[in-house]
Amino acid sequence: MEATEMRRLAAVPVFAGLGAAELRRLLDRSVVRTARPGEVLAVRGQPAEHVIVVEAGTLTGVHETADGRRWRLGDFGGPCAVDKIAVLDGAGYTATWLAATELRCRLVPAGELLRLVDDVAAVRRHVLRHLAGRLRDRQAELVRTSFADAGARVAAWLVAAAGRTGHRVPLPGAQQGLAESIGMTRVSVNRALRALADAGLVRVEPGAVVVLAPELLAARATAAD
Numbered sequence: 001m002e003a004t005e006m007r008r009l010a011a012v013p014v015f016a017g018l019g020a021a022e023l024r025r026l027l028d029r030s031v032v033r034t035a036r037p038g039e040v041l042a043v044r045g046q047p048a049e050h051v052i053v054v055e056a057g058t059l060t061g062v063h064e065t066a067d068g069r070r071w072r073l074g075d076f077g078g079p080c081a082v083d084k085i086a087v088l089d090g091a092g093y094t095a096t097w098l099a100a101t102e103l104r105c106r107l108v109p110a111g112e113l114l115r116l117v118d119d120v121a122a123v124r125r126h127v128l129r130h131l132a133g134r135l136r137d138r139q140a141e142l143v144r145t146s147f148a149d150a151g152a153r154v155a156a157w158l159v160a161a162a163g164r165t166g167h168r169v170p171l172p173g174a175q176q177g178l179a180e181s182i183g184m185t186r187v188s189v190n191r192a193l194r195a196l197a198d199a200g201l202v203r204v205e206p207g208a209v210v211v212l213a214p215e216l217l218a219a220r221a222t223a224a225d
Contacts, residue, residue, distance in 0.1 A: 002027065008055045009106070011079040014113075014130075015053075017122030030108045035099040042097045048086035050107035054078035057103035060172065061095030062180070072180035075100055075172045084127060085134075087113050100172070153182050154192040156221035158202065158209060167211045174207055196220070 006023045009015050015023065030053075035041060041052060044063060052059065059082055061073035073095045076082050086093045087110040116123040140156075148156070157178065161169045171178050179189040193209065196202045201217045203210040211217055 008079065009053070012053055012055075012081050013079075014081050014084065014123060014126050017126075018116075018120065022116070022120070026108055026112060029112055030106045032104065032106050035103040035105070037099050037101055037103075039103075040096060040098045041103075041105065042083070042093045044094065044096045045092040048083065048090070048093050049110055051081050051084060051087055051110060051113050052097060053081045053106040053108055055104045055106055057105075058100040059097055059103060059105070060100040061097055063095055070180050071183060072172060072177055074181070078104075081108075081113075084113065084130065088117070088127070150184060150188045150192040151195050152221055153184065154178070154189060155196060155201070155217050157182050158196075158211060159214070159218050159221045162211045162214065162217075167214070168205075169209045169211065171207055171209060 002024070005027050006020065009023050009026055010018065015026070018026075030050075032055075033041070035057075041059070042048075042050075054076060056078050058075050058077045060075050061082065063071040063073060065071075082097065083093055083095065113123075117127055118124075158169055172181060175189050175193070176186045179186045182189075184192075193202065193204050196217070197204050199216075199220075201211070201213045201220060203212055
């Protein structure tokens with residue numbers, strides 16, 4: 001049983017370089033939690049006392065504004081560890097985290113991640129690469145938000161998602177979820193998808209988009225670069 005649990009932890013990228021002793025220590029100091037779809041595991045702004053490690057299933061991060069609007073920060077399938085930033089800066093969870101599917105996760109104490117960042121070079125490098133990647137993604141998103149039209153923004157999201165899932169891209173929460181992911185209205189997303197479909201770049205299916213012309217879609221996505 002312990003060997004299975006250690007393999008699950010070792011499959012999480014931030015812990016991939018750890019030896020047996022460190023993995024065992026994390027097992028001893030963490031707890032496993034299961035959740036049903038829609039169940040909240042952490043609330044934005046609350047102290048980040050744990051790193052949420054997704055072992056199986058998908059976790060969604062959302063930011064809800066005071067006037068009821070929702071920004072979908074992403075869907076994260078296991079194995080992965082989410083919101084490491086909240087532990088590193090101590091300013092509270094950056095999103096409200098809820099289960100998108102049946103979920104199994106492990107709650108690792110924040111202090112354990114901080115200790116590993118201090119003591120283990122492989123963990124430190126992973127965290128730095130992650131932060132650098134987030135910064136690059138944020139800069140690219142700012143450019144698209146400032147200069148790109150709706151079609152380019154939707155195309156950019158599809159290109160990135162296709163890199164993870166293949167040509168058939170499931171939509172998080174259908175078109176409304178996609179709209180929340182890129183800060184647009186559902187109507188604008190629907191129009192952009194229709195335009196991309198009319199151009200022969202994608203095919204829209206219930207709950208998914210099939211990328212038909214990856215190179216042309218990528219060119220459409222970079223129209224504002």
